[in-house]
Amino acid sequence: MTRESITRYWHAVELLQPQSAPKIEKRDSLFASFLHDCNAARPVMPWAAGSPAHGQQKPKDRVWSHTLFAHLYDSRRVAESLKQLYGADQGYKEPPKTRESALFALKFTEQGLMVQDSLVLSSEAWFLGRALANRDWTRGFDEEQNYLREDIKPLMGGPVDAAMLVELTEKIRNFLGLDDFFSATERYTHRWRSTPIKVKNPAQEDDPLNSFLLADLADVADSLRNGITSAPLAQYLARHAPQQRLHIDDDDASLALIERLAPKHYPLGCWPAEHHLGLVHSQQLAVNTLLHTLSDGEGVLGINGPPGTGKTTLLRDLLAAVVTQRADALAALPRASAAFVDGTPERVSDGTDFQTVHALNPVLFGFEMVIASSNNGAVENVTLELPQRDKIDPSWLPDADYFGELGELVSGKPAWGLISAALGSKARRRTFMPLLLRPATPQTQGQRPRRTGARLAVGLGGRGAGR
Template sequence: MIEEDHEISEETLPILNSFFLEDIERAMIAIAQGGGGEALLQYLSVRQNRHDDLYTPKGLQTIVRHLSPHLMPHGRWPSDPRYSMSLMQQFSINTAIQKLDEGGLLSVNGPPGTGKTTMLRDLVAHNVVERAKALASFGKVTETFNTAGYLVSSLTGFEMVVASSNNAAVENISRELPLLKSLAQEFREAEYLRPVANQLSARTNRAGEFLPLDDEEQCWGVIAAIMGKREIARNSAIVSSSHPILKRKAQKRLTGQMNLISSTSGVGVPLAKTP
């Protein structure tokens, strides 16, 4: 009887049982085929990527070089104009833009409250502006899609994924970016992105009816989404999908959840409260 149970357990349970086995297998296959991306190659490399000690004279030269005006990003998060990034925050932003242009890894370390999330916002703004510059090079909307219906390559690569072993930290960042209060007062007047953002952020009761958002929960736009849960990811597909067929399917799934009513002016009026 004991032997039978032992045999069953060997058949049903693998030697290694992990959520990461499939990801590790994909990485192994990618490396074997000569791919995998610069970040994965650097992560697995035995070579250590040493950087200058910023507290030495050579490190000071590195800081000055990376803070050169021509290396400053063209985008900035619409926060209070009276306050700018600290020296090391701006150094980290400029370094990330330079070093990660073709992919790779960069570590920014700092204790809580030193402005890492603030720095991340400026990187998001940089990506938005760079993608807008790429969009401005097209004369017609149809030029932005290839024959298969996907975005052309020049409009991709600006996506950002915030991942961590701490789910709460990631969720806080993703939830804070779309909030109206994350913008300075002088930038809160633009309302054309708010209806859809508030609709996606609104909670529903058991009857499926949208509940009004509090003032602190009001959103300015759909710039980030919490994608951990399958249902949330499915509901966000309508704003993240670039493929026309996938977008139509996402719209069907959101019927009843994204109940935007067209007014006579053609502007969507959300059921969720917007001031």
């Protein structure tokens, strides 16, 4: 089995694991969503007078957002069809479970207008249509979904009524090549979820049906086919090597554990924690191992910990160690201006304006950290908390100040430093860049602080800051 085939298999698993449609539950507050079903051949729109959602109450400062989970079906039928097509799985088996998924999902405003580009196809249904037609399923999902988003705009212009939705459902069934598989439309159900949302700051919803890994896995598989890989990817896809595993619960591992926890393996910096508390041995073992194995090379190291066991605490010490290493690199420069590369400065956009920047010296590269997760909230909790003043011991203040004033402007809370920011969306980056490069402090109100950018380039490790 090759690395490409492993990734293709992973991609297929993700394609065939759509999210279940939300279950209908009793609405227990004005802020909660209201869910109801209607027949797919005779749909009732939630903004219509005869809809069960029409009489639902909501907070005065909110409007309705309607999400349609269209043409619900049981995924066991798809599994049975694929079994007949490809044969039964000869490996691990588990009893088939009922999973109610949707052929597609679509969002509408309170007035019944389709939200542009909100159409999401079921990757499972798309895969089935491709398989039944003996067409390639390794590529094409995103392209066909984007094509449909454009194609349906003339049909779904203006307030959408029941007849338009019936036509859309038939169109998508036909497009996916599943008319014969699903039979009559009246046998199926639409599920509506009506949610009160804030007008000015609506919560962003991720893909309500599919895995967020689909496009990335397809790209990785194509790269592997063309011989393009990396050390971390090769390590991740390699066969398990038992001899490389250290079982910390084994008595024979004691000497190796003691060695890894020896003072010489500790990083030169640690987080200024509350009450000056250090890490417990298991956390320190992880930090020491990370720095020992990955500081000077590429690779991947897995650390598993249930909620509340100190993964964020561990991350703080790792961050402190990286900042300290970078401080050593800065201290080795002959002068402050050596942090930048000589030459013509570049002009880059900060989202609202252009800034003149000088590229950083390559010796300052490699100290960046990206925190990524399938849960946006978890990432934001970490990146927004790290700069806050109450996350370090008060005894370090006011000496521990790492662009604290700018950190407070960016985070909106009292900060001791500007060491992290939530930048996972275009909107967040657009908000962050002007605050970073053109902060409106009492001292700089109405001005552009040209010297601040140079200091921040040294402090943060980005490519952008005026000199």
